[in-house]
Every structure is written in structure tokens, then in C-alpha cells.
Amino acid sequence: MAKWGMVIDLDKCTGCQACTTACSMENNTLPGESWQDVLFYHEGEYPSAQMKWLPRPCMQCEKPSCVYVCPTRATYKDEEAGGIVFVDWNKCIGCKYCMIACPYGVRFYADEQPLVEPDIRDVYPGENGQLWSPPYQNPEQDWRRGIGIQPKGVVSKCTFCHHKVSKAPEGVADLDEDDPDLVEYVPACVRTCPPKARFFGDLDNPESNVNRLIGDKKGVRLLDHTGNRPQVYYLGAGAGIPAFSPRKS
């Protein structure tokens, strides 16, 4: 089985947030429930201040702290599915301990106050156990893997678009959106990326393009000191988050 990994080249990323939009449409997430977000931040001060940005999916860690803390095994790492970390919505009790334990802040409890008004959950009230039911929604639903629109009271997160990548031909090294035979299996954020800053492939396959990119272009994993060992690698200058400092408005 493949070990799916994502490579994001920050020298190519323009911060356009097409990935965020594509993810939101593919997975029917709520405003603010950005499984794939782009963070914008500044580093340094005048005259050497920099404006930077960082696309941030779930890192699908090799040693996921969210999995260890979950008291019900609702959050689990599925090696058979390429090492993707899932949330089983039939088991999640909404204790939110995984959100406490995720160093990357990429887990969401959508049963919270709306980010924008009107509350879209009131506009399209939930049916059949869903938190909300928009008129268009992705027909792919798998609550055991946290795919689809979630019920109330559970945690949601990026699934590396498992409903797409799981249908890819066995043994494929990379899922490249430029390959007409594979484009339908590429995760939404990778497929839509206009400057082609994202790559998706098998980290266990020595021939894969993602491995070549990581090796040749000095790929790094963020917050490596936490020991979580992400399956998402970053290329290019500026892969890192400047430390938080409160600003006085």
C-alpha cells in the first residue's frame, strides 16, 4: 500500500487560496472550517519586513498526537489507506482532546458560533443527521472516515480527499493532475493549484516525484521538534511560522 504524501513548494505558491476554496467545495465545509487554509503573516520589521504565506492542510503525521489522546479510537491512522488520519464520526464523542493535542491546529469542531452571518446552518438546516444540508453536496459520504458533511458534536479534518485517492490504480507513484488517466483521483487542493505548487504521491515509492522533490529541493517538515513527523513536506524559502507576538492596535 502507498504511503501518501504531499509536497508544497512555497517558491511557487502565490497565496491565491484556490486550494482553500476547492477543498471547501469538495468537502462541503462551513465558513471558518478550513480543512485547507492559507495563513498570511509577517516576519521582521521595516526595513526588512517580509509578507509571507503558508498553505496548511492536515499533516497526516506518522506519529499523530491526536490519535494517541483520543479516548475512543475515533481518530485513527489508517496505514491501509496510505497513512491518512481519519475521524470516525460514529465514535467521536466531541471531547475535543485531539484539537488540544494537534500542534498544527488543523482540526475543527463546526458545532460552534458562525464565522459569518447569516449562519449557513440556519439557511440550510441539517437533514438525516447532518449538521447542515446544502442543496448541492458531494455524494461521497463515509462517516467512519470523516468524509461528507458531519453530524453535530464531532470533530472534522482534512482527509487528503480519501474518497478520490482511494480509487487510484494500485501501485501508482504519483497522482498528477496533468495526467488525464489520474486527474480524477487527485486531491482537490492539488488539482486546483494554479501555479502547480502542490504535488501528491507515494512516499514509500523510491521512484515517486514527491520523493525526488523532497530529496532534490531540500524538503522540510514543519514543527519537526514535536516529533509528529508529518507526511506533508514544504519546499522553498520561508517554510516556517514566525513566533506569535501580540500586537497592540
Added chain:
Amino acid sequence: MSDNNVMKGGLGTGLLILSVIVLLGSFGFVMYNLTVHGHATFNVSSNLPWGQPISTYLYFALASSGLGLIASLPLVFGFKQYYGLAKRAIFLAFIILVSGMAVLALELGHTFRMLWAIPFNMQIQSAMFWMGVFYAADLLFLLWKFQKMESGDWDSKATRTIGIASFLGVLLASGNLALIFGMMSMRPFWFDGLLPIYFYLTAVTSGLAALVFFTYLAYGFQRGAMPEKLQQALAGGLPKLFAAVLGLTILFVGVRAITGLYSNNPEIHYVWTEYLFASPVYVASVVLGLLVPFALMISASLRVNPGIQILVSILTFGGLFAERYFFVVGGQVVPLFKGTWAWDMIQYTPSITEWALTVMGSALLFTLYVLGEKFFNLSAAPEQPMMDAAADQPRQATA
């Protein structure tokens, strides 16, 4: 002697009715909001997922553990002068834990699912799994021990074994509760292997505050109306113990503050400078809830004064409630992995529903307390050990 217990009379009935009304009102309010608005009725968010309901649970659970530890003084370690307090401490430990669990149940996304999903999935790597195991055992042992006391069996081998098991259960439950926070290396404000020690200390402090307050309440705040054994405890070693644990709590808070202020790590440093010490409520809670009570309790004449004891127990109650709140929220106010993207710390103020949940837990505690005082003799103590203690008196006096 227990006839002087005002909770057995009309005053107790009045308090019971009031508590039940508040309990039903707050429970109804919370349930209505949860049903209509879901957890959007809370002010917590994906960036700050644990708020006041969690800190309220933590406060109640640790007060319960503290009471369990206090009860173990006579029941496990043989400090017989505290026998008069033991039964009430055990009862309070039980009902405070039940009240805390009720608050936690309404905070979760799926309360009833928890009942099968945790035991059937056996995720032994999760501290929260062990929290369930240890607090369930704690609850069971408290109930068993209370049943033994109720049947007049204070000193049989079986009772002593249950007492030791209960003591270990309390240590494991509250120590593990500390590690739920203390093992989170990605949350540097909490990450601390010695956090269980801090929790044990503050647990005993809040447990003592609860015990002193509810003991006085049972006797209309009149120490003279209490059974002699209780009076002896409240005028003897207990106030000294209270002063000692208050002092140690202040020491721990101080050491944590100094470490945080000294550290350059923004996820610790700014929590202290920009959140805790920037909050008048936090500063007031430390001064009025810990420093003033300690100052009052180190005075040999003041600490035995009933009025001072009641005041200190109330102040400490409030101070440690705030301490728990700021501890839980403080670990989350710096946004994780957001860096300079975040404009400021995450702002959080509990919503009315979250406050109602705290009120509900407190009202449940008062309801169960009055019922306990009415139906049981919570000041009961074995005769024989107290005779020993009385025999000890002259020796202490001459010493």
C-alpha cells in the same frame, strides 16, 4: 448532638427547595440552548476548544480528590483527631464528583456515546481513557467507603483495605487528570511532569475550603452547635493544615509564574504577561483568593476564629475556581501554529449558557448536600478512636 444540624430542619428544607429550583432552572436553560443552538451556545471555538465547562469540571473533580485525600488522613494514616470530619468529607467528595461529571456530560458533543465508546475501544494510550477508569473507581470506592461508615464499620480489615484502595484511586485519578494537561508538549503553558503535585496540593486546598464551608453550613455557621469532635478538629490541626496547603499553593503558583515570566518562549511568556497578569480578575483571584486567606490563616489567633475560617473557605473557593479557569484557558490563548497571522491572543469570555452550566453544577452539589445532611449523620465518628484522642489531650497540653 447532631440535632443541632440546621440542615435537618426548616432551614435545610428551604435551602433544598432553593437549590432544586436553581438546578431545574439552570438545567432547563442549558438544555434548551443546547437543543436549539447546539454547542454554538458556548463561546468556545475550534481555536480555543476547552472553556469554562471544562474548568468547572476540573474544579469539582479536584475538590472531590482533595476531600478524598483529607478523609484518608484519619482513615488511612491514623490521624484520629480528624475522624469527626471523615464521613462528611467522603460524602462531599462523592457528590462534588457527581456534580462535576454532570457538567462535563453536557459539555461533550455526544454524552451517551461516551458510555460505550470509551470502554469498548480500550484506547489505553489516552489519558482521557484512564480518567474514566480512575474516576469511576474513585466514585465506586467513595460510595463503598461511605456505605461502610453508614453501617458503623469504621475499623474492620475490609474497611481499611477499601480506605487504602480509595486513597490510591484518588491519587491516580487526580494525578492522571493533571497529566491530561501536563503531557501536552505542544501546549508549553501546561507541559509539566510535576503538574500532578500541583494538582494534589490545590485539590487539598479546595477540598479543605469545601469541607470547612459545608461543615459550618450544617450547623448554621455556629461552631458551638457542632459535636465536640468537630469543634476539636476545627480548632486544632485542620486550620494549620489549611494554612500549610494555602502556602504551598502560593509557592507553586509563584514558581510557575517566575518560570513563565523568565522564559522567552512566547507560548508561555505572553500567557503570563499579556493574559494572566494583564487580567484584573486573575490578579484579584490570586490576592483575594490565595494571599489574603494565607495571611489570615498564618495568624495563630485568627485561624481558629470561626468567622475567619468561613471567610477564608469562601475566598479560597472563589480563588481556586478562578485558578482552574485561568489554567485551562491560559493553555490555549496563544493560537497554535498561527504565528504572526494571529492579531492577538484568542479572546474568550464564558457565555451565559456556560455560566448556567457552572450554576447547574453548583446547584446540584447543594441539592445533594442538603439531602445528605437530612438523611445521614455526616458528623458520625467511631467512639473508640475518639476516646484515644481524648486520652491524648492531656499529653498534648502538658507538652
